[in-house]
Amino acid sequence: MMAFPNEKNGAGYTFIRHKALSFWPVSISIPNAALPMKKIVYLLLIILNFASCISNKKYNEKLMSKHSPDQLQKDLSIIKTSLEEAHPGVYWYIKKEKLDFKFDSIKSLLKDSMNSVEFYRLTAPLVSEVKCGHTRLIHPGLKLNKEQKAAIKKKGEAPITQLKYKVEGNQLFVVSANKALTHIKPAMEILSIDSISTPTIINSLKKLYSSDGYNTTFYDEVLNKTFPNYYYLAYPKKDSSLFILKDSSGLCGEWIYNLKPKPAVKKQSEEEKIKQKELAKQQKRVDKKNRYKGFDEQKKPLLDFKIDSTLNSTAVLKVKSFSFSHSNFKRFFKETFTTIQNEKIEHLILDLRGNGGGNLMYCNLLFRYLYNQPHKFTGRASMATRYFSTGKYVDHTLINRFTGIFPFIFVKKDNQGFYDKLPTDKAKKPKKLTYNGNLEVLINGYSFSATSLLSSNLKKVNRGIFIGEETGGGFNQCTAGSIPLLSLPNTGLKLRLPLKVIQIAEPIDLKGRGVFPDIEVKTTLEDILKGKDVVMEKAIDKSSQNLY
Template identity: 35%
Template sequence: MRKIVLFGFIILFFVQCASIKKHNKHLNDLITEEKLKSDVDYTYRKLQELHPNLYWYINKEALDYKFDSLKSTITKPMTSFNFYKKLSPVVAAVRQGHLFVYPPTKILTKRETRALIKKGTGPFSQFDFELFNKKLYVVKNKSYNKTIQSGTEVVAVNGTKPIDLIKKYNQYYSSDGYNNTFKTNYSGKRFSTFFSNENGIKDSLKFDFKFNDSLKTITIKRKKEDTTGTDSKKNKKKRAVKHKTKSKEIRKKKRVNGYYSIEKNYNRNLHFLEKDSSIALMKIRSFKIGDYKTFYKESFSKITAYQSKTLILDLRNNGGGRVSEIADLYSYLADSTFVFLDKSEVVSKASLFKGAYLNGGSLGFKALKTVFSPIMYTYLLLTVHKSQNGKNYYETQTKPHKVSKNAFKGKIYVLINGGSFSASSIISSNLKGSKRAFFVGEETGGAFNGTVAGFMPRIKLPNSDIQIRIGLMYMAAYFKTNLEGHGIFPDMEIIPTIEDRIKENDAEMSWILKDLKSSF
C-alpha cells in the first residue's frame, strides 16, 4: 500500500512538472481571434453562472456592451498576456474586489524556486514601498546600501516610472464598489509585482532615487544572507541552547497567534500600553492563520483580569480571512445577543457544487472529491434554500449569538484604512452599525454593505489558460448603510503622510492616545 501511495505521489509530481513546462512554453504563443473571442464568451457565461449580484454596481446592459465591445477589438492573434490586458478591465468593471483576473506569467518549479532563494533576497524585496500623492516612496530600507533613507522617492526603475505602471495596472482590478482608498493602499505595495509581471524576476535593478531634490542612480543586486560574524556556527549553537528552554512556549505562540516566517512577525498580537494595563492594543494582520479561538479566549481573559478600560483594535491592512473567526471575535466585542450575517445569496445549488466543490485541485484530489460528491450534494440540498423572492441562499452565521463570557464592556477604538478589506470590513460594519466602536483612519477598502466572496474558485479559460477568481456568495453584515458602494467611514479621518513614515510616527494611534488623555 505504501509503495502504491509513493508511486501516486511520484506520478503527481511529474504531472505537475509537465504542466508547468507546458504553461511556460506556450506563454508567448499567439492565440487566434476565434479562440480569444470564445474565451471572452466563456468568461461572461461563467460570471453569470457563478457570481451572485453580478449587476450590483453595473447594470446588465452596460456589462453586455463591454463584453461585446471587447470582442470587436480582437482583430488579430495575440499572446495570453496581451489578452489579459484587454480582458481584465472588463471584468474589473463589475467592481467586486474578490473578482480577480490573474496575469499569465512564468511559473517556477520547486527546484527553480529553491535556486532563486539560494541566490539571495531580490532587489525589490529589500525595500518597503508606499504611494503618497501619486509618488512612490521607500518607507523602509532593508538593503545592503544604507545611504538610501526612508522617504526617498523612487523616480524610475530600469527606466520605468512607477506612477505610469501603477495607473496602467489600476485598470486591471477593482475594490468593492466605488472607493479609491483600496487602490491607493494596494498599488504602492504591489508595484514590484506589477513590474515583475511586465519584465520578469530580475537579479539586479537600476533605481533612480530622489531625496531632498538630489537625484542619484543606484543598482541594487540580490542580497545573500550573511553567514559570518554574529551568524557563525558557534553563536548559532549558543542561541540554540538559550532558546531551547523557551522553544515550547514559542511553538505555542506561533501556533496560536499565527506566524509569518518571511516577515518574521505574528498575525495576532495583544499588548498593554499603560503601566496599569488600562489600554489594551490588539493588532490583527489577517483572519487567516493561527488558532484564533485560543487566542481570543486567552486575550480577553487577560483583558478582563487586568481590568482594561479601553481596547484599540488595529485592522489596518487586514485583507480578511475566515468568517468563523470574525464572528468569534465579535462575540467578545458585542454588548448583547447578535446576528452576525444576513443569509448569503448564491446563484444556485449547482454554483456551489460545480464552482467550489468540483472545481480545481490535482487529478488525485478531483477523483477523491468525485467519490464524496453525493454526500456534498446532499449537504447543499439541505443548506441552500430558495426564498420567496426567487433567490437562493446559503445560511452561515445567521443564528443569534450570545456574547462571550469575557466580552469587553469598555470603550473600543478601531483603526482602519484602505487595506482593511473583506472580513475586516464585515466585522467593522457590525461594530459601526451597532455603534459599539469609534473608528479612526480612512475609509475601508471593503464595502459596508457586503462583498461577494465565501468560496472563491479559480476558473481557467480553455484557450488562453488565464485564471479568474470568482466569489460565489454575496455575504453581508447584519447592519447596512444607505450609501452604496463605499466602505466604513471613520469617525475621525486621519491619513498618514510620507513625513509620518519618515519619522516613524503612527498618526492614527497618536490621535487615539491624545483623545484618551483629554477624556480623563
C-alpha cells in the first residue's frame, strides 16, 4: 500500500459535533422536564447505538441476501466502468478486447439470483485480470455486535485457522499446528482439503488477488501470511474439514473440528491479579515509549536497528512497514544513522522483506540517508481522468471523500494528459548523516508498492547488493497514490481503485517485473522449520568476507 503525509490508511468514521440543543429559544421554559446533562448524554448514546444497530442490520442483510440478475449486472457494470474510466494502468497487461470479452462472459452467467459471496467468487478473478496488486474486489465481512462475536468465539477456532502454512508453487505444507492436533506434524504435505486437491485450492485462491504484472513471488508470500482468510473467501466455512496429508511414512486422513476455547482452570488470587495488573501497566509504558517504531502481530518492532556483536562494524536495519499508527520515521532514521556514524559502521544490512509499502515520503527519506548525491525519487503521477462517473459510489469515509474531491483542486492537464504533482518528483539533496559504507538490501515477494520503488531507486544508482527474491512490486511503476474504495450499491462489495501511476524518475526497459536480486536465495520449508534465516545468513557471510 502507498500513502502520503497526513493520509490515513483504512476505513474510519467521522463524527461531527453540532449544537442542536442551542437552537432552543432562551425564553422557553419546560417545567419539571429539564434533564441533567448526564442523562442527555446517556439518551443520545442510546439513540446512536440504536441507529447503529439498524444500520448494521441493513448492511449485513445486503451481504447475506440474494440479489437479482439485474442488480448483479448493475454492480458488474460499475466495476467495468470504474476500471475503464479511472484506472490509469487498466490495459498495461491485458488488451481491451480481451478484458471486454471476459466481462461479457461473466455477465452472461448472471442469469440467476446469488448472494454477495457468490458474486465475489465470480467477479474477483475478473478484477485480478488487470494484474495490479493495488486493485482488487473486497468482501468487507459482516458487522457483528458483542453477542454475535461472543457466539462465534464460543463456537471455537475454525478448522483451517488451526494450522500455519507454507506454499511452494502448487504444493502446500504444514509449518505448525495447534497442540490439540497431535497427529499433524510440521513438514507434512497437504494433498487435499474436503476432497478438493491442493493445486485446485491454491489456483482458486491466487485468482482472488494479483501481483504487479507478471511477477509470481508475491502470490506465495500473500498465501503464506493469509491462507485461511482467502480459503474462507473461496470456500464455505465448515465446523469440520477433512485433510489428506502425506509424510515419509505414507498417506493419512485427519478430520479437524472447531476447537472450542478451554475454560479457565485456575482462579487468580488477589495478589496475582495486582501483580499482573502492575506488569501490564509497565508493559504499556514501554509500548508507549517505543510505539514510534511500531509493532507487528508478534509484538516485534516494525522498525529495528541492531549492531551485530559477532562481526566488526556490521549493523542490521529492519524496516517492515512505511506506514503505521504513531510512527515517527524522521526520529527513527535520525537516531539510527547518528549511531551508524558514531559507531563507524562499515557494513549495513537493510532488510526490506515483508514490507508491503506505505508512505512514499518516508521511502524517499531513507533513500537520502543511503545515497550521497541529489536524486529525483519519482516522476509526476499521471492519471486517467480528473473525474469518473462512478465516483458517487466512493465510500462514506473522510479520506475517501477527500479523494473524491481533490481531483477538482489539484489535478492538472497538459499535452501529455492528466497528472498530479508528488512531493517526491523533485531532486532532493542527501542527508547530512548519509551512510557511504557497504550496503546489502534484503528483498522478497512481499517487498511491495513503495518498498519496491525504494528498491528500484537504489538498484538504479547501483547502491548496494540485493539478496533474496524478486520483489512483488514493479521495478518501474505501480498504480497507487490515491486509492478510494467504491461500495457497490447492490451487493455491498468494495472495489479498491488506484487513481495514479507512481513511477521512478527514469524507468528502464523492463515490463511487468520487480527488482531482481543480485544473489538469489530462496527460503525453503526446511529452513523455516529449523529456524534458519538463510537470506540474512548470506548477507552476514558476505559482510564478513568483505566481498565487494
